[in-house]
Amino acid sequence: MKFYKEAGQLSVQRLADRFVGEIQNFRISESTVAAHWGDIAQAYLDHKVLVLRKQNITVKEFSAFGEIFGSAEEHHVLAMRHPEISTLTVLSNQSEIGRNPVMKYFGDGWHADSSYKAIPANATMLLGTEIPDEGGDTLFANVEAAFDDLPELTKANLRTMRMRHQYRWSPDREDPWARWKFVGEVERRSTPEVVHPLVRKHPETGKETLHIAPRIIGSVIGVEGMDWDSSNALIDDLMGHITSEQYLYRHRWMPNDVIVWDNRCLLHSATTRELPQHKVRRLVRITTTGTPVVAACDSAGATMVVPDPEFA
Numbered sequence: 001m002k003f004y005k006e007a008g009q010l011s012v013q014r015l016a017d018r019f020v021g022e023i024q025n026f027r028i029s030e031s032t033v034a035a036h037w038g039d040i041a042q043a044y045l046d047h048k049v050l051v052l053r054k055q056n057i058t059v060k061e062f063s064a065f066g067e068i069f070g071s072a073e074e075h076h077v078l079a080m081r082h083p084e085i086s087t088l089t090v091l092s093n094q095s096e097i098g099r100n101p102v103m104k105y106f107g108d109g110w111h112a113d114s115s116y117k118a119i120p121a122n123a124t125m126l127l128g129t130e131i132p133d134e135g136g137d138t139l140f141a142n143v144e145a146a147f148d149d150l151p152e153l154t155k156a157n158l159r160t161m162r163m164r165h166q167y168r169w170s171p172d173r174e175d176p177w178a179r180w181k182f183v184g185e186v187e188r189r190s191t192p193e194v195v196h197p198l199v200r201k202h203p204e205t206g207k208e209t210l211h212i213a214p215r216i217i218g219s220v221i222g223v224e225g226m227d228w229d230s231s232n233a234l235i236d237d238l239m240g241h242i243t244s245e246q247y248l249y250r251h252r253w254m255p256n257d258v259i260v261w262d263n264r265c266l267l268h269s270a271t272t273r274e275l276p277q278h279k280v281r282r283l284v285r286i287t288t289t290g291t292p293v294v295a296a297c298d299s300a301g302a303t304m305v306v307p308d309p310e311f312a
């Protein structure tokens, strides 16, 4: 179903069932960003993912756009940073100097950015600089809609739970995809285990959503206080529900596309592992810092950082 929605003077076309808007006839520049700041911020909340086509823009203009969504954060994996501008990340599916081969597949697997930090990310935006003719799509899942559709009793039960997260955690450290393979001491120190409420309230819309990721290399250890089997089964069940077809949007990239998404109510995944190596894909990325995770229910408490015994 497609329909048009006006956000102030912006024309926005809905691209998926309950989320994703394409802002039309808009060229990002410092002056257009200043003139449409409020409209873009509102469209972002209304649509959760914004798509802007044909943005042949400079890195400075891209950064100006990013400021609408807060302050840009430096990626904790040093090798992912842009060599000159530390608040930009460069994604590439090629073998880049100084990078572990696993980094070619950055973001492949369902996740929300920085979900494992005490203060997770607000927005992430990407500018497609080198895009293959086919493949390398980015997938999005509308977690807020998926949570909303759950039975009331299930929602009430989930609201009392807390989830353990850690960037480098993996059920199997020998797994070739495990982050243990490339995180050094500096990165380990900046990413201790963090326990968040499982159901959070969106800080701007007040809507409830799940703060979750898959347990396989997805930074999620498990539900606090629950035995492994029950925790794994619950996470797998929820992930199966969230990633069912009715909640998904697949972004097929064109060169110079800009997309921005709300990590506070969505999951996303790159598909670079399926992309043949000769198909070059490079994008520039900005992520902005969010606000603390606020539990939907008081009994789920506040976020807690667990002191790392290795560095205590």
Ligand SMILES: O=C(O)CCC(=O)C(=O)O
Binding pocket: 091, 106, 107, 108, 113, 124, 126, 136, 137, 138, 139, 268, 269, 270, 271, 285
């Ligand atoms: O490359 C992509 O499609 C998405 C990568 C990703 O997860 C991110 O930029 O946060």
Ligand SMILES: [Fe+2]
Binding pocket: 107, 111, 112, 113, 268
């Ligand atoms: Fe990501």
